[in-house]
Amino acid sequence: MGLVGLVQLDVRNLCVTRGDTPIVRNVSLSFRGGELVLLLGPSGSGKSTLLRAMNGFRPGVGRVEIEGRDLYAHFDGLKRSIGYVPQDDVLHASLTVRQVLDYASRLRLPETSDEARAARVTRVLAEVGLSDRRDVRVRHLSGGQRKRVSVAMELLAEPKLFFLDEPTSGLDPGLEVQIMELLRRITTEDRFTLVTTHVVSSSTLADLAVFMAKGRVVYVGPPGAAPEFFGVGSLAEVYSVISRDEERWARRFEASSLFRTYVLSRPLALAETNPSSASSSLSSPPATSATSAHEDEDAHKDAHEDEHEDEHEDEEGTAALTPEQELARLKAELRSRRG
Ligand SMILES: Nc1ncnc2c1ncn2[C@@H]1O[C@H](COP(=O)(O)OP(=O)(O)OP(=O)(O)O)[C@@H](O)[C@H]1O
Ligand SMILES: [Mg+2]
Numbered sequence: 001m002g003l004v005g006l007v008q009l010d011v012r013n014l015c016v017t018r019g020d021t022p023i024v025r026n027v028s029l030s031f032r033g034g035e036l037v038l039l040l041g042p043s044g045s046g047k048s049t050l051l052r053a054m055n056g057f058r059p060g061v062g063r064v065e066i067e068g069r070d071l072y073a074h075f076d077g078l079k080r081s082i083g084y085v086p087q088d089d090v091l092h093a094s095l096t097v098r099q100v101l102d103y104a105s106r107l108r109l110p111e112t113s114d115e116a117r118a119a120r121v122t123r124v125l126a127e128v129g130l131s132d133r134r135d136v137r138v139r140h141l142s143g144g145q146r147k148r149v150s151v152a153m154e155l156l157a158e159p160k161l162f163f164l165d166e167p168t169s170g171l172d173p174g175l176e177v178q179i180m181e182l183l184r185r186i187t188t189e190d191r192f193t194l195v196t197t198h199v200v201s202s203s204t205l206a207d208l209a210v211f212m213a214k215g216r217v218v219y220v221g222p223p224g225a226a227p228e229f230f231g232v233g234s235l236a237e238v239y240s241v242i243s244r245d246e247e248r249w250a251r252r253f254e255a256s257s258l259f260r261t262y263v264l265s266r267p268l269a270l271a272e273t274n275p276s277s278a279s280s281s282l283s284s285p286p287a288t289s290a291t292s293a294h295e296d297e298d299a300h301k302d303a304h305e306d307e308h309e310d311e312h313e314d315e316e317g318t319a320a321l322t323p324e325q326e327l328a329r330l331k332a333e334l335r336s337r338r339g
Contacts, residue, residue, distance in 0.1 A: 006067070007033030007160045007192050009054065014062035016053050023049045024060055025215040030266035033160070034189040038203060038223060039196040041212035042243050047196040048087055048165050050212065055082050055163045066161065083159030085150045087166050092326045093139035097130055097149055100138060101156065103330050108157045120156060128152045128182060144175035148182065155186065162193040173201065180205050200235040208262065211238060213246035221258040229258065
């Protein structure tokens with residue numbers, strides 16, 4: 001179930017097309033445990049699409065390997081090691097923080113004892129700084145606190161590879177920094193974290209920045225070295241430069257020492273050396289998993305819209321869903337997601 005050894009994600013020549021349109025174009029990347037990676041780039045550049053292809057929730061064409069094991073071929077076995085907070089994540093407004101985490105822990109850790117699960121919930125609450133908010137309904141939390149609930153739900157299963165799609169969007173600058181500091185703290189050497197964001201102010205907390213432009217990766221390297229590579233004064237200015245000529249920048253990057261250091265010379269793990277570990281729980285082909293994950297995202301969207309309606313109601317309000325209905329929904333959602 002869990003991964004043994006060093007955490008390692010290797011992506012080689014990954015492409016994603018929607019209809020006839022290439023969205024992710026020939027991307028190669030390598031990451032290791034302990035690394036906090038920012039995935040940056042203009043809106044529509046393909047960040048969310050690449051992220052879902054890298055974590056197997058919506059596969060592309062190409063190689064994605066976790067410790068040398070083909071993620072697409074072994075998705076069902078490997079997905080327990082993967083945490084994913086989608087861009088439009090789900091919120092269960094009428095439940096308390098503790099209820100959400102209790103139920104999530106039951107579904108995600110079915111073989112764990114009640115005591116151990118309760119301890120895990122307590123620890124995760126402390127990790128995300130929500131211990132004192134545990135009996136508050138999600139609908140009464142601030143945006144940043146809600147985001148931390150989503151992060152906590154994923155942390156329950158102790159993911160080795162953690163993907164977050166814009167966890168800081170809509171937050172004030174102080175909260176943005178708080179979330180980034182949280183991600184820095186939890187990115188220990190047995191975990192790798194990749195986060196898409198439009199916030200570059202806390203980039204110094206990250207080990208690596210990946211810049212995308214129109215589906216191409218145009219930079220991988222230390223965040224602080226990016227302005228110099230693009231000949232501009234700040235990370236924010238990189239955005240306008242790369243939007244203009246992404247092909248040229250992609251070629252320049254691939255000819256650079258950054259590409260050699262951060263992509264090419266990172267050795268791939270030995271492929272498929274341990275057939276017993278990943279494939280043992282393989283029960284359905286990856287395409288099926290990907291489809292259900294995609295449908296689940298639509299469910300996420302619906303949930304999100306419900307949430308907004310909910311916000312227009314008064315405090316004690318006749319919420320769209322009762323706590324019981326929320327629980328049922330949470331249950332169904334986690335089932336469909338975790339298989
Ligand atoms: N299912 C789809 N069908 C067709 N086009 C799609 C689909 N999903 C994404 N796209 C297109 O792919 C491009 C990249 O989308 P993506 O969501 O990956 O961008 P992004 O970098 O995450 O943007 P943002 O910063 O706004 O979240 C966009 O032009 C989008 O319209
Ligand atoms: Mg996106």
